[in-house]
Amino acid sequence: MEEKNEIAQWQKVLKDKVQPGFMTPWQDETKEEEFKAIVRETLCSINFLKGDMGNKRCFLGEGKCSIKNENDIIKVKNEANMPEKSNYIKDVMNEASHYLNGMFNLMHPQVMFNVVPPAAIPSIMGNLMGAMLNPNLVEQEYSGNVAALEIEVSSMISKLIGYDPIKSAGHFTFGGTGAYLFATKLALTKCLQKESRFKGIREDAQILVSKVGHYAVKNCSDWTGLGMKNVRAININEDNSMDINHLEQVMEQCYQEGKQIAMIVVTMGTTDAFGVDNIKEIQQACNRFMMKHDLKRRPFIYADAVIGWAWSMFNSYDFSSNPMEFSKDTLEAIKECKEKIKYLNLADAVGIDFHKTGFTSYNCSMICIKDAEDLKILTRDKDEMAYLYQFSAYTPGEYTLECSRGGSYALAAWCNLKYFGLEGYRAILGNLIEAEKALRKVIGKEPSMVCANERDHGFVTLFRIYPKKLSDASISEDFAKEQYMKEFEDESHAEELRKYNDYQFKVAQELQRMLFEENGPALSFTSKFRLTPYGEPIAAIKAYPMSPYMGCCEKEFKENIIKYILEAAENVDKAYSDRIF
Structure with missing residues (x-):
């Protein structure tokens, strides 16, 4: 046939x-x-x-x-x-x-809606290499020398933040929440012992975090089975950092209730206001707590530094000679943040987002653990994974949540770190802070506007705007600042605060319309960037410059940003003339 x-x-x-x-x-x-x-x-x-x-x-x-x-x-x-x-x-x-x-063009300097950067070309190419060749960082065998590259990035970051790169470890994960979740699991297992991995969580261990800490703490306490009710919120200071006195009070309360503290989350740069906790003072508070009650185990300290980690680029900067020639205001702002960020090495683990202040594409996050020995408590038996780890020296899949972890994360981060170096990152960060300072100066000259986070020194500016007719009842030229201080400090003005919170939202809505119909700026809105001392949420409009093409000219900010905000407020005033705003 x-x-x-x-x-x-x-x-x-x-x-x-x-x-x-x-x-x-x-x-x-x-x-x-x-x-x-x-x-x-x-x-x-x-x-x-x-x-x-x-x-x-x-x-x-x-x-x-x-x-x-x-x-x-x-x-x-x-x-x-x-x-x-x-x-x-x-x-x-x-x-x-x-x-x-209709998608925001993240490279454009008028896109300032959140901590979402444009991805730099080196990281894009790193991602492309990973996409083409598909390395899997479950182990060395599946990823080739990309495994060594992940170790190299972890070591670079360890050196940057002050860890010993030989004793530390790190791996990429699926975002800031992935790092947070891994830290939560590690902290709970260290607190409740390895047996809890088999019998489950049968004890109300506590997680302590500031009131402006990321909501990921709720996700992680929920998904680990600990329960969201076992998260305790710590009061904040005026600069949005954790109140150490209140922290110590809550720690003592936990002890009196017989509840172990599994983890204290130190927020190193909040999303909305760039609040930075004082990690050194928090560690000292933990040490006093241990000595007072003769405890052998200190609460696990996790630094949620997904935004603030990048300020470690200035740990070795010569602030006296200022070789980058930053302005005085910017130099002082960077130095103040650096003085807190430099103590990241006191944390037991640090969460880092390269897709925020590292300028890679989503998603690209890493967790660094100070002592790699801690990972042994999470390691799974190799017999459970019979088809893996036969020939590999590097086997992070034994303790990571994920089995499959794409190598694109590591490649993107490595390419950016190698391309920019300390010099490049300092220039990017410095430029954005110069822009923040210029924008705040322009806002400060507008009687109807007030900066709501002037004590913070990140990129973000949170502001409130008030109807111009309020000036008629004010004795101050800066009637917006006067009104905001009343709302913030005096509970008798709580109803006004709520009313003008609604006003901020309506202005933000109008800005959203103007964005697409009149080529306005891309700003955003937060319904609660912090609470007043009497517990009411404060809303604000948010300008978060992230583009490397961002300028620092006050005239341009007035023309390209402030003009639209004032016009949006005027449109809201006209549309709601029958309401008392």
Whole structure:
């Protein structure tokens, strides 16, 4: 019986449509050129969506959103269909670019809505390398020398923050919450002993964190099974740092109730106001607590430094000669933050987000553990993972939550660290603080506006704006500052605080409309960046510059930012003229 020379249909589809969708396993100049062409066309599609240099439009393409309500979500679900036939890559990428319409252009200096940076090119290329070759950091064998690269990044960060790189360890994870969750699990296991991994949590161990600490503490206490009710909030000072006196009171209360303190979370740069806790004073409070009650175990100290870690770049900076030539205000702000950040080495573990102040793409986070010996309490038996760890010297999958961990995290971070170095990161951070100082000066000159976090020294500026008619009843030219201080300090003005919280939201809504319809700035809103001394939430509009193209000119801020804010407030005043604002 003669064999047919014709190839089967599946072989034809494989050759003509499937294989062109993959990189070749050997050198092939033609295929490489095809790949480059796809990359070029994709870049062209993205570039086409940007405005020109003179255009203030800070979003991509058209300002439209396909999901405005629940019905839109249902519509997307109903219209979702997988094609029967394979498509051409060019057509797929062209269609994908349409979904970028209305997305913020993070490189644009008028995008200041949160601590979301544009990704630097080296990290993009690192991500691309990881995407093409797909290393898995579950162990060395699955990731090749990318495993060594992860160790190298961990060691660079350890040296930067003051850990001993030989004794410490670190690994990348799925975001700041991933680092927080790992620290929570480690702290609970050290507190409740290894047996708790088998029998479960049967004791109300406590987690202490400031009132402006990240809500991830609720996620982690929930998902570990500890329970959110076992989180205790510590009061804050005027600069949004943890109140040490209240911390000691709460620690004593825990002891009197017979409840162990598993972990104290030290927040090194809050999202909304860049509050930085004094980790040195917190450690000293822990030591006094241990001595007083003759305790053998100190509460695990976790530094949630996902934003603030980058200020470690200034640990070795010569502030006296100021070689980067920062302005006096910026230099003093950096130095004040650095004086707190430099004690990160006192924490038992530190959480770091490269996708925040490291300028990589999402997601790219790391947790560094001061003493690698701590990890032994979380290590799983190799017999449970029979198909792994046969030939590897590096086996983080034995103790990480994830089995699969992509190497793109490590590659992206390594590329940025190597490219920017201390000098580059200092320039980026310094520029953004120079911008923050300039913006606050402009806000300070507007009678209807007040900066609500002037004691903080991060990038972010939180401000409130008040109706101009309030000036009629004020004896001060700075009527906004006068009104805000009344609301903040005096409980008898709580109703006014709530009323003007609502006003901030309405102005923020109007700014959102102006963003897409009038090429306004991309600012955001927070409903509770902190509480008043009498317990009421304070809302504010937020300007969070992150672009390396951000300027520091007060005139430009007045023209490109303040003008829109004042106009938005005026529009709200007109729209709600029947209400007492």
